[in-house]
Every structure is written in structure tokens, then in C-alpha cells.
Amino acid sequence: MKKVMMGNHAISHGATLARVQVIAAYPITPQTQVVELLSEIVADGKLKAEFIKVESEHSAMAACIGASSAGARAFTATSAQGLALMHELLHWAAGARLPIVMADINRAMAPPWTIWTDQNDSLSQRDTGWMQIYCQSNQEVLDSVIMAYKVAEKVLMPIMIVLDAFSLSHTYEIVDLPDQALVDKYLPPFDYKYKLDVKNPHTYGGLTTPDWYMEFRVKMHEAMDQALVEIKKEAGEFEKIFGRRYDTVDPYLVEDAETVLVTSGTAASTARFTVDQLRAQGKKVGNLRMRVLRPFPFADVREQLKNAKKVIVIDRNISYGYHGIWAQEVKSALYGHSKVPVFNFIAGLGGRDIFPETIADIVALVDKKKKPDQELYWVEVKR
Amino acid sequence: MKPTLPLEELMSPGHLACQGCGAGIAMRVTLKALGQDTIFTFPACCWTVIDGPFPYSCLEVPLLHMAFEATAATASGIKAAMDALGKSKTTICGWAGDGGTFDIGLQALSGAAERNDDIFYFCYDNEAYMNTGIQRSGATPYGAWTTTTPVKHFKKEAKKSIDDIVAAHKVPYQATASVAYPEDLFKKLVKAKDIRGFKFIHIISPCPPGWKARPEDTVKLARLAVQTGIYPIYEVDGGKYVQTMKTPNRKPVLDYLKLQGRFKHLKESDVADIQKMVDTRYAELEKRFSEK
Numbered sequence: 001m002k003k004v005m006m007g008n009h010a011i012s013h014g015a016t017l018a019r020v021q022v023i024a025a026y027p028i029t030p031q032t033q034v035v036e037l038l039s040e041i042v043a044d045g046k047l048k049a050e051f052i053k054v055e056s057e058h059s060a061m062a063a064c065i066g067a068s069s070a071g072a073r074a075f076t077a078t079s080a081q082g083l084a085l086m087h088e089l090l091h092w093a094a095g096a097r098l099p100i101v102m103a104d105i106n107r108a109m110a111p112p113w114t115i116w117t118d119q120n121d122s123l124s125q126r127d128t129g130w131m132q133i134y135c136q137s138n139q140e141v142l143d144s145v146i147m148a149y150k151v152a153e154k155v156l157m158p159i160m161i162v163l164d165a166f167s168l169s170h171t172y173e174i175v176d177l178p179d180q181a182l183v184d185k186y187l188p189p190f191d192y193k194y195k196l197d198v199k200n201p202h203t204y205g206g207l208t209t210p211d212w213y214m215e216f217r218v219k220m221h222e223a224m225d226q227a228l229v230e231i232k233k234e235a236g237e238f239e240k241i242f243g244r245r246y247d248t249v250d251p252y253l254v255e256d257a258e259t260v261l262v263t264s265g266t267a268a269s270t271a272r273f274t275v276d277q278l279r280a281q282g283k284k285v286g287n288l289r290m291r292v293l294r295p296f297p298f299a300d301v302r303e304q305l306k307n308a309k310k311v312i313v314i315d316r317n318i319s320y321g322y323h324g325i326w327a328q329e330v331k332s333a334l335y336g337h338s339k340v341p342v343f344n345f346i347a348g349l350g351g352r353d354i355f356p357e358t359i360a361d362i363v364a365l366v367d368k369k370k371k372p373d374q375e376l377y378w379v380e381v382k383r
Numbered sequence: 384m385k386p387t388l389p390l391e392e393l394m395s396p397g398h399l400a401c402q403g404c405g406a407g408i409a410m411r412v413t414l415k416a417l418g419q420d421t422i423f424t425f426p427a428c429c430w431t432v433i434d435g436p437f438p439y440s441c442l443e444v445p446l447l448h449m450a451f452e453a454t455a456a457t458a459s460g461i462k463a464a465m466d467a468l469g470k471s472k473t474t475i476c477g478w479a480g481d482g483g484t485f486d487i488g489l490q491a492l493s494g495a496a497e498r499n500d501d502i503f504y505f506c507y508d509n510e511a512y513m514n515t516g517i518q519r520s521g522a523t524p525y526g527a528w529t530t531t532t533p534v535k536h537f538k539k540e541a542k543k544s545i546d547d548i549v550a551a552h553k554v555p556y557q558a559t560a561s562v563a564y565p566e567d568l569f570k571k572l573v574k575a576k577d578i579r580g581f582k583f584i585h586i587i588s589p590c591p592p593g594w595k596a597r598p599e600d601t602v603k604l605a606r607l608a609v610q611t612g613i614y615p616i617y618e619v620d621g622g623k624y625v626q627t628m629k630t631p632n633r634k635p636v637l638d639y640l641k642l643q644g645r646f647k648h649l650k651e652s653d654v655a656d657i658q659k660m661v662d663t664r665y666a667e668l669e670k671r672f673s674e675k
């Protein structure tokens with residue numbers, strides 16, 4: 001059934017279709033509609049779930065950890081300050097190998113106070129052991145929530161579904177709401193082998209000496225490697241049932257492109273619009289949209305960028321004193337495999353719009369350079 | 384002789400508690416009362432260690448170790464899952480030290496109490512951060528030495544009244560208990576188990592290394608804490624205060640203080656100050672006990 005809905009409601013519908021059993025969440029702009037709609041759906045009895053209206057994001061994640069440990073499918077959603085407050089427990093959820101799914105609406109970090117989008121909130125959680133999936137459309141948001149449980153429950157690692165504040169969270173698009181029966185066919189109920197069980201009591205997370213700690217970590221890393229296999233497999237499985245395909249990266253006219261713009265989130269849509277314009281002028285430009293941050297799709301990135309003469313990474317985030325974060329990731333994937341120069345542009349922080357002209361200007365600047373003469377370039381900043 | 388507690392043990396002897404650890408006794412009695420159909424979550428605290436290192440555990444019930452400040456919310460999450468999975472009969476317990484309860488975990492505790500989530504919240508109170516080496520907590524009493532309140536600057540603030548804080552949430556059931564009175568604790572838990580909603584159990588649990596006391600004095604100290612009126616044991620059932628261990632002839636606080644090295648530095652006048660504080664607090668509680 002086709003419906004017009006905002007990105008935030010696409011999350012709520014995704015969670016509902018995935019038949020989540022425990023929801024624990026705390027409000028923060030721009031995430032609020034996610035939990036408002038879910039609390040209504042649960043209160044109306046349309047979803048059989050327990051909704052814990054916790055007193056903080058920290059407790060939201062704690063409750064999800066408790067619920068998931070007990071064998072329930074757990075869900076939460078947050079943004080920026082809320083995600084940062086959860087930080088300790090993000091490590092905990094991953095270390096405890098719990099397939100929790102969380103939506104993060106990318107909002108820039110304070111101070112100064114802001115509610116608009118950029119990716120520093122989620123990207124600074126990169127090393128917590130959460131998979132991270134960056135979405136470009138409301139349809140992808142809804143579908144990704146459903147797929148997330150499939151992958152997470154297979155490899156027992158948590159997943160964060162990430163979308164831009166306002167340009168996706170509050171933007172209305174046509175979304176195909178899949179049939180519950182089809183979703184049920186795709187996503188079986190959660191059957192957690194390691195659940196807290198009074199008939200088979202075990203202790204989880206106890207004090208571990210240097211004799212064993214690394215063995216837990218290697219298993220987490222291997223689970224992430226396996227997750228990459230599962231994500232690629234599920235791209236096909238999901239497509240078979242629902243007719244839509246989501247892979248680790250999403251290439252657009254890259255095959256013959258001399259310059260490839262690497263973007264993530266909604267900036268990719270703008271980049272594609274610009275690519276079309278530039279192509280019309282005869283410029284060989286393409287776009288590679290990064291969808292999965294962790295597990296990082298090394299092979300796919302190398303493959304997609306193998307013909308490029310220049311790579312431009314537009315980062316809506318910054319690692320102060322270093323590069324944009326996607327640029328670091330892409331460069332490290334290419335190192336030793338390719339000599340293609342990588343130009344890093346920082347744009348759109350704190351929700352500043354990234355216009356087609358912004359991107360066209362970036363391409364024009366790069367056209368004039370053989371290789372980067374700066375570590376990174378700030379786009380359209382007042383000085 | 385007829386035993387006053389069930390003989391069944393759900394805590395095995397291979398645990399790592401120090402000799403004379405009150406927190407160990409508290410758990411042992413609690414498990415006797417709650418039985419096998421029980422799930423625990425622990426924050427960082429001495430019990431993280433007492434339970435045993437991976438892959439061992441001295442408990443015969445499921446246990447989820449969790450972060451320091453998250454006990455109550457974690458228990459709420461487990462409970463929600465058990466409800467969602469049709470296993471509502473299982474008793475869900477958060478089990479935390481005084482630091483994890485009075486201080487860093489207070490927010491989550493207040494949240495769960497306000498929501499009246501159907502869980503037990505236990506605080507075994509040894510009156511300091513013992514796991515990290517005896518630093519003061521909000522539960523450390525006036526006058527005590529800890530490693531962050533050294534003898535020259537002993538703790539000048541009174542113990543935070545966590546029981547009053549919880550009572551302000553008007554939870555269905557709360558109680559204080561002492562490891563010197565296991566039958567009293569047992570009775571309270573058996574009763575509370577059948578009460579739906581938030582249950583708060585605060586157990587005074589002497590700690591020989593932290594209190595600089597002799598391990599063989601643990602039970603004696605836990606008893607003196609009650610008999611001096613420093614730690615009256617009572618329950619609040621549906622808002623009604625009932626003193627479960629009457630102390631008509633209270634002993635002087637000195638009897639309790641003098642057995643502990645952590646109070647050794649106190650002058651006579653300090654002890655007199657403590658006696659006064661205890662008397663005031665006791666009178667306050669007595670009023671509540673006598674309310675009909």
C-alpha cells in the first residue's frame with residue numbers, strides 16, 4: 001500500500017512491521033514523531049509490545065539491553081545529545097552481542113545549540129561495535145529497519161539506521177508500506193539462543209581476565225565480517241520479496257566517470273541531480289553513495305572507484321584536526337590499491353543546505369587541480 | 384530444631400567475597416526467599432567480583448552484568464521483555480551497591496520507581512564505593528573515614544536518606560533490612576514477591592575491609608546498627624510504616640562505632656554529635672511508625 005509519510009513515521013512503521021516487542025525511548029528533536037506514532041500504535045493495540053517511557057536516553061538503551069538479553073526484539077530511536085548520552089551503553093549492547101535496532105536522526109552536536117543535521121553524532125560512535133546504515137529516502141528508511149533485524153539477529157550485533165534531520169526525518173515522500181504477511185515471511189520471530197532463562201541459568205558479562213577478553217573481541221570482529229556477507233545476501237533476499245534492492249554502496253554513473261563524488265545520506269540525491277546536469281554538459285561525473293559505514297565495504301568501494309581519475313568526498317561531518325570521516329574511510333580503503341587522488345570537502349554542517357550549485361562549484365574547483373593542495377576544503381564558510 | 388529458613392541454596396560457596404562480607408549474606412538470604420524463578424541484573428559493584436570471574440558464577444539464577452548507573456532501567460527492560468514473552472511470573476531484580484543506588488544510579492532508580500515498574504530493586508549498603516577501594520558515597524555516614532575522606536577531613540555530611548527519596552515516589556512496597564536478621568528479610572521478601580509494582584529493599588551490609596572491622600563482627604555490627612537506632616528496620620507497605628524489629632531500649636551509638644576502625648579518630652564530642660543526629664532521625668521515624 002502506498003502512503004505519503006515523513007521519514008520519522010517511516011521508522012515507526014518499519015518497527016511496527018518488524019513486530020518489535022519492547023520499545024524504550026526518550027524524546028529529542030528531530031526524533032519525536034518516531035516515538036509519538038509508536039506509542040499511539042502500541043496504545044491502540046495495533047502492535048503487541050511493551051513501551052517503556054524512560055527518563056533518559058541512557059535508560060532507553062539500558063532497557064533495550066535488558067529486554068534484548070531476555071529475548072525480546074528491542075527498538076529505540078534518538079538523535080545527537082541523546083546518542084552521545086548512550087555512548088557507554090552502545091559499547092555495552094555490542095559487547096553483549098545484542099541485536100538491538102536503533103534509529104538515529106542525524107543532528108549536529110551542541111554547543112552551540114542546534115537541531116539541524118550533520119553526521120558527527122553517529123560517526124563519533126563509529127567504534128562502538130554498532131553497524132551503521134545511512135539512508136537516502138523514506139522508503140529506504142522503512143525497509144532498512146526491517147532488514148536490520150534480519151541481519152542483526154543473524155550475526156548478533158546491533159544496528160543503527162541513520163537518516164538526516166529534517167531533509168529526511170520531516171520530509172514527506174511516497175512510501176510503499178509492505179504487507180505484514182510479506183514482512184512476516186521475510187523476518188521470522190526473534191529466537192535468542194543466549195537469553196536470560198531461569199530454566200538454564202547463565203551469567204553474562206562477568207569479570208573477564210586478560211586470558212579471555214581478546215577472544216570475545218575477535219568474535220565481535222568476525223561477526224562484523226559475517227555481517228557484510230549477510231547484508232549483501234539480504235540485498236538479494238529482500239529484493240526477491242519486495243522488489244527493492246539495498247547494497248553496501250549505491251553507485252550512480254560511476255563506471256565511466258572520471259570524477260566520482262562520494263556522498264552519504266540525502267546529500268546523495270543532490271549530488272545525483274548535479275551529476276545529471278554536469279553530464280548534460282559533457283562532464284564525466286558519477287556519484288557513489290556510501291550506505292554502510294560498519295562493517296566497512298572495502299571491496300565494494302575499491303571496485304566502484306577503480307576507474308576514477310579523481311575522487312571527491314563530501315563530508316557532512318568533521319574530525320577536528322583531521323579529515324572528514326568518510327574521507328578517512330575511503331582513503332584507507334584505497335591505500336595500496338589505487339593512486340587516485342582523494343579531495344575532501346566539508347559541507348553542510350549544522351544543517352546548512354548543500355545545493356546543486358554547491359556541488360557544481362566543488363567539481364569546478366577540483367577540475368582545476370591535479371591533486372589536493374590542502375588536506376581538506378571548507379565549503380561556503382563565512383570568514 | 385526446625386530451621387527458620389529454607390535449606391535450599393541458590394548461591395554456591397565458591398564466591399569471591401571477603402571473609403565476613405555482609406553483601407554475600409544479603410544475597411544468600413534473598414535467593415532463599417525469591418527462589419529459582421528469578422533473574423538478576425548487577426551494575427559495577429563488589430558483586431561484579433563476588434559472583435566470580437568468567438566463565439564462573441556462584442549464582443544458580445540468570446544474571447546480566449550491566450553498567451554502573453543502569454540497574455533500574457535494565458531491570459525494567461528485562462521485565463518488559465518477560466511480559467512481552469508471556470513470562471510475567473518470573474521475578475526481576477536489580478541488585479546494586481550504595482554507590483550505584485544513592486549516587487550514579489539514582490536517576491534510573493527514580494524513573495523506574497515513578498513508572499512503578501514491577502521489579503525488585505535491592506541496595507546492599509556497605510556505605511562506600513568498596514569495589515574501587517573505599518571512597519565515600521552519598522551513603523557514607525557522618526564521621527566516617529574513607530580514602531576520599533581521610534581522617535583529618537572525615538566525612539562531614541550526613542548519610543543521604545535514600546529511603547525517604549524512594550518513599551517520595553509512593554512505591555507500593557519498600558523495606559529496610561539487616562543481614563543480622565535474615566528471617567526478617569526473608570519474611571519481607573516473601574510478602575513483597577506477591578505485590579505488583581516497584582519494590583525497594585535496602586539492606587545494611589557490613590564490609591570488614593571498608594569499615595576496618597573484624598570479619599567475625601559482621602553480624603554483630605549489623606545487629607548493633609539496628610539496636611542503636613542508627614539503622615532502624617521497617618517496611619512501608621502501601622504507605623504504612625511498620626517497624627519490624629522493635630528497639631525500645633536503644634544502645635548508645637558508641638557500642639557500634641567503637642568496633643570499627645573507620646570511626647576510630649572521632650572525639651567524644653563527635654560521638655555525641657552522631658548520637659544526637661541518630662536520636663533526631665529515630666524520633667522522626669517513630670512518629671511515622673505510630674501513625675495509624
Ligand SMILES: Cc1ncc(C[n+]2csc(CCOP(=O)(O)OP(=O)(O)O)c2C)c(N)n1
Nearest residue numbers: 427428429451480481482483511512513514
Ligand atoms: C560510569 C562508571 N564510573 C565509575 C566506575 C567505577 N566503579 C566501579 S564500582 C564503583 C563503586 C561501587 O560502589 P557501590 O555501588 O557502593 O558498590 P560496592 O563496590 O561498595 O559494593 C565504581 C566507582 C564504573 N564502573 N562506571
Ligand code: SF4
Nearest residue numbers: 400401404429513590
Ligand atoms: S570489600 Fe566489603 S563488600 Fe566488597 S566483597 Fe569485601 S567485604 Fe564484601
Ligand SMILES: [Mg+2]
Nearest residue numbers: 480481511513
Ligand atoms: Mg558500597
